[in-house]
Amino acid sequence: MAQHSSTIEAGTGATVAYLDADPCILLVDVNVRTQVRLDKEFVASVKAQGVLVPIVAVRTTEGALRVRYGHRRTLAAIETGRETVPVIVAADESTDDAGQIDRLVGQYAENEHRTGLTVAEKVGVVEQLSAFGVSHAQISKRLGIKRDTVKDALAVAASPIAKKAAERYEATLTLDQAAVVAEFDALADEDTVKALLVDANTGGRQFAHIAQRARDERAEQERRQEFIASLGGVPIVERPSYRNDEPVKRLGRLLDQQGEPLTVETHAACLGHAAYVDKRTAWVPAPRPESDTTGEQGGQDTEDDDNALGATDLDLDPDAEDALYDDDEDDYPEDEQDGSWEETWEAEYVCTDPSRYGHTARYGGSSEAAPLKAAEMSEEQREEAREARRTVIANNKAWDSATTVRQEWLTGWLTRKSAPKGSGLFLAAAVASGSHALTQAFERNHPTGRVLLGLGEATSARIGAGQALAGLLSDVSEARAQVVTLGLVLGAHEAALGRHSWRNVDSGTRRYLTFLAENGYGLSDVERLACGEHPLPEVDEPDAA
Structure with a gap:
């Protein structure tokens, strides 16, 4: 019931009443909205701040108050236990056709035209609150936003480029994206900042x-x-080439x-002692049952090593291959279904001028390394093979970077309450295919x-896994x-992917990545290759902020 009230004369001569009323007595049965959606942030705001904008009501012929504008505020106040809310009683309710037309038009305008x-x-509000000494936790609580949002806003506020970009690209740049721009601005990474802003201005898919x-x-x-x-x-030093006239030689080729x-x-005291650094990547398979075989997706490489490495169709002899591909970046396993890539850095020691420092070739009579069969290749063939390797x-x-992005996106996307349209067809196709991945x-x-x-x-450990999944399905709609079923099938497809996926296109990978793209995930260029597509052409770059 009403706590206290006051009345004022409107310009039209009608009497408008202002009162504090119990939200539970307000009628919310007449509204153009068929569903009143109360998001968590809005409810949290009402709980912390109360109803800031008065609810507009009309008085019925029975003397009750029916809400005209402010149904969400009323229901949020009830949900959060507010004892009173501010109410403006604008007029008596009109039930004739003209009155109903006015109500419909007014409620449409009040709900539709909001910005x-x-x-x-938002960044400005958080920045000013922080300047007043309000803690991150209090900003989060009083604004009803997550602490990560506060953190992102302050990061943007501290970056002139990100702050300007938020103003300039307000239609396309989100707060979390602006925070990423601030991240790379703080690292003075101008190239990445520019690439991010260009992409944000053209849709943000990448x-x-x-x-x-x-x-x-x-x-x-x-x-x-x-x-x-x-x-x-x-x-x-830089990694030396295998050309005969290359002055820098590996110690393994010298005496x-x-x-x-x-x-x-023995070479450490030589004035020409140096090293170049290489990254080595090796596949470490996880233990697996002997009965496991490769299947439709993520299976055994069917091509020989040359093609598996993306080399050309050149008929290279072993020495030539060693010269062109002396980098263990891609020691692909026969089966990448389960395991992990492990990377290490290694130093290869060299002498920068063997002739000057009295060293001779281990494989020949001079300080020159023994001629490689690769040298018999034409320069065009050499460059073709090098480009394939690059x-x-x-x-x-x-692909490694895309995997991180894709799995983070999936983790967030699978928190949804219901599966999207098309999920049934995707699940049916996955089950019907009988893929080894599933x-x-x-x-x-x-x-x-x-x-x-x-x-x-x-992990492949089975202990407790079944119970964990069963617990996830308890008391759910x-x-x-x-959604959980969809997540398990998507996880099966995801586990089957690896660096081989962009080289060996198969129907399972294509179906999986296409489904993700149809549901809002932005495929990277290398993922498009895995779908059998060519990367999209580059777009013209607008001026960055």
């Missing part, structure tokens, strides 16, 4: 992929520098003045599916149970 704060405006690739490349360089620092000050093979220890390395790195996931109690559904690290 929330822009990203830049935004997460661009950011993750940049993070991975930076992390790789940091690991490289840490490894170099561990070498104790040995001069670092000392006594005719003995050079070693790192493509393989670049696409492998792009069979293997069932046998191992869905290790990847459990991760995507938030149940822990990926029919719609949510369908």
